[in-house]
Amino acid sequence: MNQIKASRKQVAKLMRKEGIQSIVKKKFKVTTDSxxxxxxxxxxxxxCFKTKRENKAWGSDITYIRTKQGWLYLTTVxxxxxRKVIGWSLINTMKAKDTSVKSLRMALINRPLKADEKLIYHSDRGIQYACEEFVSEINKPKSIVRSMSKKGDCWDNAVAESFF
Structure with missing residues (x-):
């Protein structure tokens, strides 16, 4: 069998010349239960992903991490x-108390809110951000305004989504 050595650049040039391109299909898996x-x-x-000072808007998301022992779930705020991660949780359960609530508490410790500050807390529509346990926690500081992406629109939460 003959072997030909070629760089990625050479292959791309030849493929362009021949008018062909590779097809790479990445399987999309819906992970948010809305x-x-x-x-x-x-x-x-x-x-509006830019703010002029801290504690104006926070974004949060959860990602899945496969390990040899099973799945872990990383929640970030x-x-x-x-663009600093001010709260996070890494755990093997998707329960709100261990994901969204825990990371929110850490964020509030790391970036305490002043009494007169209004903060937008943005997330997707997942159950961890909509359930009663999270809502009661986020409503403790009266200055937090909840915000959620449109269903199936990852661009609405691009900063948090792109962290992963």
Whole structure:
């Protein structure tokens, strides 16, 4: 069998010349369960991902991490001002108390809110962000306004989604 050595650049050039291109299909897996009984809220962020100071808008998301021992779930809370992760949770369960609630509590410790500050907390419509346990936790500081992406629209939460 003859072997030909060629760089990626050479192959791309030859493929362009021949008018062919590779097809790479990446399987998309829906991971957000937004088919739940809990109420959702309107999108208050409206893709305004830049703020002039910290604690104006936070974004949160959960990603799945496969390990040899099983799945882990990483929840992050990111301040849109400086894109820093200010709260997080890594756990092997998807329960709200261990994901969204725990990361919110950490964020509030790392970036305490002033009494007169209004904060937009943006997430997807997943059950961890819509359930009663999370809603009661996020409503403790009266200055947080909840915001959720439109169903199936990852661009509405692009900062948190792109962290992963």
């Amino acid at each position: 088919s739940h009984k809990y109420p959702v809220v309107e999108n208050q962020l409206n893709r 990111i301040d849109l001002f400086d």
